Amino acid sequence: MTRASGSLLAALFGRVGLLFAVIVLAVGSVAFITAQRRIDEIYDGQLIIGANVLRALMAEELRQQGPNGAEETELQVDDSALLSPEDRAAFDNYADWRMFRVWRGGMLVLRSDTGPVMTAPPISDGFADQETPQGRWRVYTLHVPGKPVVVQVGERTNIRLVLVRGIALGLILPLLALIPTAGVLIWLGLQDGLKALRTLIAEIGRRTMRDLSPLALEPWPRDLHPLVRSINRLFARIDRALGNERRFLDDAAHQLRTPLAAVKLQAQLIAREDDPAERRALTAQLVAGVDRAAALTDRLLTLAGLEARQATGESGDLRRETVAAIADLAPVAARRGVELSFEGEGAFPSGDPMLLRLVAANLVENAINHAPAGSEVLVRLARRAEAYELSVMDAGPGIAASERPRVTERFFRGSSAASIGSGLGLSIVAESLRLLGGRLELRDRPDAGSGLWAMVKLPEPQPQNAAFPD
Amino acid sequence: VSLTAKEFKVLAELMRRVGRFVSKAELETALYDAAAEVESNTIEVAVYGLRRKLGSGVILTARGLGYMVPQPE
Numbered sequence: 222m223t224r225a226s227g228s229l230l231a232a233l234f235g236r237v238g239l240l241f242a243v244i245v246l247a248v249g250s251v252a253f254i255t256a257q258r259r260i261d262e263i264y265d266g267q268l269i270i271g272a273n274v275l276r277a278l279m280a281e282e283l284r285q286q287g288p289n290g291a292e293e294t295e296l297q298v299d300d301s302a303l304l305s306p307e308d309r310a311a312f313d314n315y316a317d318w319r320m321f322r323v324w325r326g327g328m329l330v331l332r333s334d335t336g337p338v339m340t341a342p343p344i345s346d347g348f349a350d351q352e353t354p355q356g357r358w359r360v361y362t363l364h365v366p367g368k369p370v371v372v373q374v375g376e377r378t379n380i381r382l383v384l385v386r387g388i389a390l391g392l393i394l395p396l397l398a399l400i401p402t403a404g405v406l407i408w409l410g411l412q413d414g415l416k417a418l419r420t421l422i423a424e425i426g427r428r429t430m431r432d433l434s435p436l437a438l439e440p441w442p443r444d445l446h447p448l449v450r451s452i453n454r455l456f457a458r459i460d461r462a463l464g465n466e467r468r469f470l471d472d473a474a475h476q477l478r479t480p481l482a483a484v485k486l487q488a489q490l491i492a493r494e495d496d497p498a499e500r501r502a503l504t505a506q507l508v509a510g511v512d513r514a515a516a517l518t519d520r521l522l523t524l525a526g527l528e529a530r531q532a533t534g535e536s537g538d539l540r541r542e543t544v545a546a547i548a549d550l551a552p553v554a555a556r557r558g559v560e561l562s563f564e565g566e567g568a569f570p571s572g573d574p575m576l577l578r579l580v581a582a583n584l585v586e587n588a589i590n591h592a593p594a595g596s597e598v599l600v601r602l603a604r605r606a607e608a609y610e611l612s613v614m615d616a617g618p619g620i621a622a623s624e625r626p627r628v629t630e631r632f633f634r635g636s637s638a639a640s641i642g643s644g645l646g647l648s649i650v651a652e653s654l655r656l657l658g659g660r661l662e663l664r665d666r667p668d669a670g671s672g673l674w675a676m677v678k679l680p681e682p683q684p685q686n687a688a689f690p691d
Numbered sequence: 692v693s694l695t696a697k698e699f700k701v702l703a704e705l706m707r708r709v710g711r712f713v714s715k716a717e718l719e720t721a722l723y724d725a726a727a728e729v730e731s732n733t734i735e736v737a738v739y740g741l742r743r744k745l746g747s748g749v750i751l752t753a754r755g756l757g758y759m760v761p762q763p764e
Binding site for chain 1: 710711712747748751752753754755756759761
């Protein structure tokens with residue numbers, strides 16, 4: 222984006238206008254130069270012809286006046302009789318803008334009234350430009366071969382300039398006259414072209430928050446299709462996000478209602494109870510109920526935070542976070558009489574430590590919650606080809622294969638699951654793995670016993686942090 | 692509650708790193724300062740003694756990680 226603000230229409234108009242001006246200027250220049258060349262060629266040609274005609278006409282007069290009619294070089298002629306009156310009249314027609322001179326034996330014997338003054342005959346043949354106070358002249362000089370006669374014919378150069386200007390103006394003026402017309406036409410055309418964009422903007426502006434249905438492509442010009450598609454994709458994303466938010470709120474309200482109702486009931490019971498021992502017992506239950514509601518709220522907030530979270534560049538160690546999660550959960554396991562066991566040595570450098578901890582903690586807690594007393598939860602870390610494997614195995618009832626695809630949905634509880642847990646643990650795992658680029662697999666235990674084998678596969682960060690393709 | 696020197700050393704080491712697992716090897720290293728000789732089951736004996744005297748929930752264990760005194764809740 223280089224243009225931060227300003228009118229698109231004005232910018233387009235400005236560019237088209239500039240292009241038009243350049244074209245007019247170029248056409249004018251080319252026309253001027255070309256016309257000048259052609260006119261120079263034609264007029265120079267006419268000067269040559271004029272000089273030769275003058276020489277030819279004079280030759281007759283010179284012969285008539287020769288003493289023996291044979292030796293033209295010896296001719297002694299009277300100046301006034303070099304041209305017949307008719308020929309002289311013909312040349313005088315040019316008088317104003319043409320000139321002629323005839324030199325013989327170094328003397329000026331004949332000249333028109335116009336043209337630059339010269340005291341000596343020119344030496345060389347050909348064209349020369351001569352400056353006079355009255356203007357510039359183009360003069361052609363011709364030495365008559367074998368005779369001491371020099372003929373000069375010239376004309377004012379400004380006659381050529383006038384002609385060239387006339388031709389160039391004849392070309393440019395219509396173009397210049399076209400500029401306002403073209404400007405209006407271009408402006409109208411651009412307005413018309415942008416009308417579709419304005420209509421699209423108005424259409425989007427009319428939408429309400431609830432109307433996120435995709436825009437149809439048909440009524441819009443093809444150039445606007447990418448914009449329409451982008452807007453539709455954005456609509457779809459917003460729609461999904463809003464849907465998630467709505468479902469999340471519904472679920473959260475529904476899930477919190479139950480523990481809050483229990484808390485209320487226990488509070489009412491305490492109010493009625495007189496026996497101090499009973500009151501203590503009920504109060505303990507009340508505190509436990511409040512703890513459960515608080516834990517559920519924490520998890521809901523964690524999940525909401527994860528769904529809004531973008532992947533961070535932070536790097537942690539999967540083993541460190543897994544061991545820390547086991548340490549946090551060891552008291553829970555001890556209370557439930559579940560043994561914890563861990564395998565996995567060395568460093569497992571991986572992504573965002575907070576996400577790694579959430580994955581490990583939720584899988585281990587799930588396993589502890591579903592493992593029968595006296596059984597063991599085995600947590601194992603291993604390196605596989607370009608991936609880490611974190612497996613958590615319990616001896617609980619497991620999850621039926623038909624329910625496995627749904628267990629990462631929020632608040633989903635399998636049919637065999639006890640009432641323990643919030644129904645959010647595997648959703649949190651799935652969300653964290655989405656951000657980490659990993660995936661979760663749920664299987665039956667590989668040995669004969671019942672139980673769930675949850676396996677997480679995380680990409681190794683080297684050489685680059687590539688996620689598993691879906 | 693009276694603790695033996697080894698029990699005290701083990702408890703002190705676990706308390707120093709409360710909420711984290713301490714491996715058997717790390718506890719043995721800590722004990723080398725107090726006792727010239729550490730037998731293969733010294734740690735197990737000390738932990739057993741501590742659990743008997745302090746209660747079973749004081750020291751938690753996980754196979755493969757070691758022993759831990761959990762953070763007070």
